[in-house]
Amino acid sequence: MLIQRGGLKVVAGLGISGVSAVNFLHENGYRVAVTDSRQLPPGHDQIPATVQTSFGKLDQDLLLQAEEIVISPGLDIKLPEIQAAIAKGIPVVSEIQILRRATDKPIVAITGSNAKSTVTTLIGLMAQDAGVKVAVGGNLGRPALDLTRDDPDVYILELSSFQLETTSNLNAEVAVVLNMSEDHLDRHGDMAGYHAAKHRIFQGVKKVVFNRDDSLTRPLVPDVTPMQSFGLNAPDLKQYGILREDNGTIWLARGRERLLKSSEMYIQGTHNVANALACLALGEAIGLPIDKMLETLKTFKGLEHRCEFVKEVAGVRYYNDSKGTNIGATLAALDGLGAAIEAQGGKVAIILGGQGKGQDFTALRQSLEKYAKLAVLIGEDRPVIEKAIQGTTELLHAETLQEAVALCQQHTQAQDVVLLSPACASFDMFTGYPQRGHRFVEYVNALN
Secondary structure, eight states: OOOOOOSEEEEEOOHHHHHHHHHHHHHTTOEEEEEESSSSOTTGGGSOTTSEEEESSOOHHHHHTOSEEEEOTTSOTTSHHHHHHHHTTOOEEOHHHHHHHHOOSOEEEEEOSSSHHHHHHHHHHHHHHTTOOEEEEESSSBOGGGGGGGOOSEEEEEOOHHHHTTOOOOOOSEEEEOOOOSOOHHHHSSHHHHHHHHHGGGTTOSEEEEETTOGGGOOOOOTTSOEEEEOSSOOOTTOEEEEEOTTSOEEEEETTEEEEEGGGSSSOSHHHHHHHHHHHHHHHHTTOOHHHHHHHHHHOOOOTTSSEEEEEETTEEEEEOTTOOSHHHHHHHHHHHHHHHHTTTOOEEEEEESBOTTOOGGGGHHHHHHHEEEEEEESTTHHHHHHHHTTSSEEEEOSSHHHHHHHHHHTOOTTOEEEEOOSSBOTTTSSSHHHHHHHHHHHHHTOO
């Protein structure tokens, strides 16, 4: 599909995706300008000198001259400067929309409140191991428009709700919403707005994968659209799920066909079984051979800060899930690891806390009662969390993450798990979740 060159394209907001959009449009012969509210936005030195820039505020006059505005995901479409352009009939699109126009190659589109980075990376590795020329990125890793340089046969894209709210008719080869839980409600207003943004991923989709365990992930699409589901229960014919044996063995399965024992996967926890099943369904949709996908599952080590296994000390396994910055992510990790060690009598010691973003922490109560022997609370919203989860398990307070790790070691024994999955942002104590995760790993590695 040819891109139509013509009037002025204005990129609103720099940063990684904005820089990528400016450079892509410039290289493809468009007239491009860029505006950003920051005086010296990140990436300002990575764009061509011939591109018109207006920094320090969002330039309303420049935006109103645009034929089309390419908005960075970090900018809210409700900003008055953007709304003024929309009122004048100027289209506002994401960089994902620009990619869709620029290629006719198939797109595997992945979104969800949690686990999307793990699933995107894993399906990317499965395709690569099967000999397919893939490019993986979007909201994760490389910006979508940078991937065009690879000239891949398939694009595998992690997409956020922010990217999707300005993307129309993605026409993905296959798309999935992995799960839905409260997140970004400050931006989308309520769950209905968040749900609507996520489900834009299905516009024009050729095949659908959905999560049977989460009704909010099933799209309204024409009856003729092929649909495949995954879930943590026995699957119907040609669907993906699990089969349990009397001795507790869990098999990943397609219909009645046993594919792989969950114990043979490197990444553990029932939430990772669900991630693996989602990948098998996505892989089938783009024709990847099942045996190759299963081989990849045996070696995939997961992502840093996402339920990452750190070390075993005296029979206790320590996991870094610093990326668990919302309740949904923490529930996935707590339930996943808790269910995996329950049969051996193991329990979870969890470190919770930080900046709570106004979430309702009572949603953690049931899982804490079932799987946690201890919760150590850190950070500025400790009182809020304590009030919400009082009476579920033993609660301790720690002033530092190092003290929290020490308390967890004191209160655990062989078969238990220590889990950093704070359900909160980290900016009260750290520069971000990566620093929080690295400190946790450092403190765990110092244990003996």
